Amino acid sequence: MDTKKIWETALGELEIVLSKANFTTWFKGTFIYSYDQETGIVIIGVPSNFYKEWLEKKYKNEIFEVLKKLIPNLKKIEYKVSSQKLDIPESWNKEAQKSVIEKKSNDTNGMYQFNINEKYSFDKFIVGNSNRLAYAASMAVANKPGTAHNPLFIYGGVGLGKTHLVQAIANEIKKKNSKKKIIYVACEEFTNEFVQAISSGKINQFKKKYRDADLLLVDDIQFLAHKEGTQEEFFHTFNSLHQSNRQIVLTADRQPQALSDLTQRLTSRFAGGMVADIKSPNYETRIAILQAKSLEKNFPLNNDIIEYIAQHIESNIRELEGALNKIITQCELYNAKPSLDLVTKALEDMVNSKQQRVSAQKIMDTVCAFFSLDSKDILGKCRNKELVYPRQIIMYLMRNEMGYSFPKIGKELGGKDHTTIMHGVEKISKSLAKDNQLQKELALIKEKIYL
Numbered sequence: 191m192d193t194k195k196i197w198e199t200a201l202g203e204l205e206i207v208l209s210k211a212n213f214t215t216w217f218k219g220t221f222i223y224s225y226d227q228e229t230g231i232v233i234i235g236v237p238s239n240f241y242k243e244w245l246e247k248k249y250k251n252e253i254f255e256v257l258k259k260l261i262p263n264l265k266k267i268e269y270k271v272s273s274q275k276l277d278i279p280e281s282w283n284k285e286a287q288k289s290v291i292e293k294k295s296n297d298t299n300g301m302y303q304f305n306i307n308e309k310y311s312f313d314k315f316i317v318g319n320s321n322r323l324a325y326a327a328s329m330a331v332a333n334k335p336g337t338a339h340n341p342l343f344i345y346g347g348v349g350l351g352k353t354h355l356v357q358a359i360a361n362e363i364k365k366k367n368s369k370k371k372i373i374y375v376a377c378e379e380f381t382n383e384f385v386q387a388i389s390s391g392k393i394n395q396f397k398k399k400y401r402d403a404d405l406l407l408v409d410d411i412q413f414l415a416h417k418e419g420t421q422e423e424f425f426h427t428f429n430s431l432h433q434s435n436r437q438i439v440l441t442a443d444r445q446p447q448a449l450s451d452l453t454q455r456l457t458s459r460f461a462g463g464m465v466a467d468i469k470s471p472n473y474e475t476r477i478a479i480l481q482a483k484s485l486e487k488n489f490p491l492n493n494d495i496i497e498y499i500a501q502h503i504e505s506n507i508r509e510l511e512g513a514l515n516k517i518i519t520q521c522e523l524y525n526a527k528p529s530l531d532l533v534t535k536a537l538e539d540m541v542n543s544k545q546q547r548v549s550a551q552k553i554m555d556t557v558c559a560f561f562s563l564d565s566k567d568i569l570g571k572c573r574n575k576e577l578v579y580p581r582q583i584i585m586y587l588m589r590n591e592m593g594y595s596f597p598k599i600g601k602e603l604g605g606k607d608h609t610t611i612m613h614g615v616e617k618i619s620k621s622l623a624k625d626n627q628l629q630k631e632l633a634l635i636k637e638k639i640y641l
């Protein structure tokens with residue numbers, strides 16, 4: 191059994207389950223240390239006791255569940271502090287191990303260690319309607335840092351390529367000029383570093399590092415929410431860089447105005463340059479991505495299989511990749527050719543879990559709870575403004591989150607005409623472009639739906 195492959199697949203799945211920042215922090219530098227087929231015990235190698243504790247305490251169940259699917263015989267997982275060399279899985283983990291080592295040496299050496307994944311390049315990024323603007327803006331920034339768009343703010347849901355794009359900018363700028371001081375941080379790392387700098391009396395060093403950067407990329411800036419001290423510090427960092435025309439690139443899960451837990455002065459700065467969104471890929475783009483990725487992985491798939499995946503995995507590109515990895519591992523594990531049958535089985539969990547997370551009922555319940563309404567009133571005929579607006583939000587969500595047809599939504603809403611539904615969905619879509627209140631409300635409602 192190839193433990194490297196298994197761990198790579200497991201990591202691919204964990205990446206989907208956990209938030210990216212948590213994933214990056216806690217799974218970098220991990221690997222399967224050993225697997226005993228007789229006892230069913232897997233030992234996972236981790237860089238330090240600190241990781242060991244965290245993984246055991248916080249992610250025990252997630253890790254077990256994911257691994258169990260790949261190693262049916264799995265009985266128990268143990269952790270062992272182990273410093274590299276042993277059996278470092280090839281691609282993913284080699285990088286991770288390297289970056290852990292670099293991180294360690296970075297504490298004493300230079301401040302600008304390059305922690306960017308080289309595989310995130312522009313030429314590996316497939317462009318479609320959903321990401322064209324963000325791609326073009328990123329290219330412009332890479333070609334003219336500090337002048338084209340500053341800051342560049344990219345937002346969109348998980349797994350849609352935000353991190354890929356910002357790292358591609360870093361790779362491109364580094365390629366052009368290897369001396370540039372580039373910092374890429376996940377927002378949570380920035381916060382942790384800031385807190386540590388304060389407690390260890392190294393705040394000046396921290397300030398210097400960030401304010402001397404030529405290019406600062408902060409991923410998932412929404413995690414600054416409720417961290418007033420860090421927000422304050424980031425505000426000054428931002429201004430200092432911006433004033434001297436150094437490039438700032440930020441990503442978030444929503445647009446600046448909808449980051450309601452951040453101070454206004456920050457969000458207005460964020461919106462002051464170029465704001466570009468990334469949406470979920472449409473069917474054609476999903477097909478293109480699957481084709482490109484399967485070739486990249488040297489695992490060409492027939493059209494019917496590609497189409498099946500594109501039809502069933504719709505939400506984001508990370509899940510598409512996850513699906514692909516899963517299929518490849520299963521084929522290798524069972525030494526089988528990829529057939530539609532195998533693919534259907536392999537993806538069963540993914541397809542189901544997505545359907546379970548959102549349902550018409552859940553949309554209805556969440557919106558009703560949000561506006562403190564009774565679902566009876568929503569389904570009724572009354573046209574009070576207080577009812578029409580939430581009703582239209584429900585229509586919009588059923589259309590966009592579930593992909594329901596207009597007549598089907600009409601039926602869900604107690605037998606309404608499909609033209610009423612069309613009008614409602616359009617109304618919300620249009621208002622969404624300029625109505626901050628609505629943006630915030632929708633973001634909150636979605637958060638609750640997908641909790």
Ligand code: ADP
Pocket residue numbers: 210310314315316317321346347348349350351352353354355479507508511
């Ligand atoms: P996000 O940061 O938005 O959550 P990521 O940048 O981590 O998403 O993307 C998830 C995965 O999907 C990565 O492996 C990335 O390379 C891949 N990916 C995303 N968008 C594209 C794209 N347009 N073309 C190719 N790969 C993509």
Ligand code: MG
Pocket residue numbers: 210352353354409
């Ligand atoms: Mg990301």
